Amino acid sequence: MNILQITTSVRGDASESTRVTNQIVARLVAANPGATVVRRDFGAQPHPLLDGAALGALFTPADQRTAEQLARVQLDDALILEAQAADVIVLGAPMYNFAMPVQLKSWFDAIARAGVTFRYTETGPEGLLKNKKVYVAAARGGVYEEANDPQVPQMRALLNFLGLTDQTFIYSSGMAMGPDAVANGQAAANAAIEKALA
Known part of the structure; x- marks a missing residue:
């Protein structure tokens, strides 16, 4: 098993x-002793944002890229290869100002590449990162019902778009609502992990 964290x-x-x-x-x-784990901590080491220079590099034919453009594309290539190789992807998704952090959005921006991780067909887009399990650790300061959650629908849409349709969200809610709420939120998350990985 290859795990991408x-x-x-x-x-x-x-x-x-x-x-x-x-x-x-x-x-x-623990359940798969031979598993390999690739860890990316974008909070500590952020991936470069998608900007005009990066977009220009991506749309320049590979044999015409400058050394700087090649180096920039290779940063995204490495993340794509990790996602393609993974059997399981575990995403940490705190909620910042009702959305995913820019650090996580940058990962999605890096790996979403037409013709590589998705393609457009006559019947619409098709995700190419198939047959993978995704766990999402969704931590938030408040308490949201999923129907009213401003973060999760976008995450589900991005994951589905890439073909990552087998999703389990683990919620840690109430993290900014005092010690009792934190304890309850962590206990609920722990119980959800036990259920999901039983």
């Missing part, structure tokens, strides 16, 4: 989403 919180060791991703990965490794 993506952490995106800027809170370091204090991050609840990172705690949950670590716990999920530990459970997966």
Whole structure:
């Protein structure tokens, strides 16, 4: 089993989403002793944002790219290869201002490449990152019902677009609502991990 762990919180060791991703990965490794784990901590080492220079490099034919353009594209290529090789992807997704952090959006921007991880067909887009399991550690300061959650629908849309349709979301809610809410939110997340990975 190849496991790709993506952490995106800027809170370091204090991050609840990172705690949950670590716990999920530990459970997966315990159940699959030969598993390999690739870890990306974009909170500590952010991936470059998609900007005009990056877009220009992507749309320049490979044999015409400058050395700088080639180096920029290769950064995205590495993330794509990791996603393609993974059997399981574990995403840390704290909610910042009702959305995913820019660190996580940058990962999606890097790996979403036409003709590589998705393609357009006569019947619409087709995701090419198929037959993979995705766990999402969704940590948030408040408490949201999924129907009213501003973050999760976009994440589901992006994952589905790429073919990553086998999704399990683990919620840690109430992380900014005081000690009791934190304890309850963490206990709910722990129970959801136990259920998902039983």
